[in-house]
Amino acid sequence: GHVRRHRLVAFELRAALPWVGLGAVLVLALGVRLYHLQGLPVGLWHDEADNLIQAIRIQNDPGSAPVFATTLPALYLFPAAALVNLVDASPATIRLVSVLFSLGGIVAIFLVARLLLGPFLGVVAALLTAVMRWDISFSRIGMHGITAPMSGALSAYLMLRALRSGRASDFGYAGATIGLGMWLYVSLRLFPLVLGFMV
Numbered sequence: 001g002h003v004r005r006h007r008l009v010a011f012e013l014r015a016a017l018p019w020v021g022l023g024a025v026l027v028l029a030l031g032v033r034l035y036h037l038q039g040l041p042v043g044l045w046h047d048e049a050d051n052l053i054q055a056i057r058i059q060n061d062p063g064s065a066p067v068f069a070t071t072l073p074a075l076y077l078f079p080a081a082a083l084v085n086l087v088d089a090s091p092a093t094i095r096l097v098s099v100l101f102s103l104g105g106i107v108a109i110f111l112v113a114r115l116l117l118g119p120f121l122g123v124v125a126a127l128l129t130a131v132m133r134w135d136i137s138f139s140r141i142g143m144h145g146i147t148a149p150m151s152g153a154l155s156a157y158l159m160l161r162a163l164r165s166g167r168a169s170d171f172g173y174a175g176a177t178i179g180l181g182m183w184l185y186v187s188l189r190l191f192p193l194v195l196g197f198m199v
Contacts, residue, residue: 018119029130038092048142055080094142102139105150112157151181
């Protein structure tokens with residue numbers, strides 16, 4: 001009984017290591033993305049300003065929340081409106097929404113890589129995503145584009161899990177994620193074709 005308890009503890013620690021590694025990657029990613037968020041990049045893009053204005057409108061009158069804001073899906077704006085209410089209406093606030101979606105993307109990449117390649121390579125994939133120039137750049141501007149990696153990777157993970165398990169609930173989660181992804185960024189309307197090839 002004594003030896004078995006030790007083996008169980010060792011196994012649990014080994015299983016927890018990838019999650020500890022993911023936590024360290026997320027801390028690194030958060031530090032890089034929050035550093036001087038208000039001032040870097042300098043100025044405010046037109047799209048960032050438009051998103052901030054839309055978020056303020058939603059916060060002031062939730063009943064007026066659009067399905068589409070101008071030509072883009074509006075789901076990105078709802079957490080922005082919540083942050084405007086909690087923090088303030090500033091460039092850093094709209095950029096913080098992108099930071100959060102970027103962190104979600106890192107977790108989603110970890111999950112799909114862990115499922116396909118194993119836990120160690122899942123952490124490596126998360127780390128590479130966390131330090132990639134394009135991911136850092138798009139996570140520091142308040143625009144919809146950063147939602148694509150998270151939505152795509154999470155949809156792929158849930159679809160692969162559903163194909164392996166065969167459970168109807170897993171297919172339901174995958175379908176809901178695909179639908180929400182299309183409500184985040186226009187180009188994700190094409191992603192069901194990618195998942196169709198996977199199936």
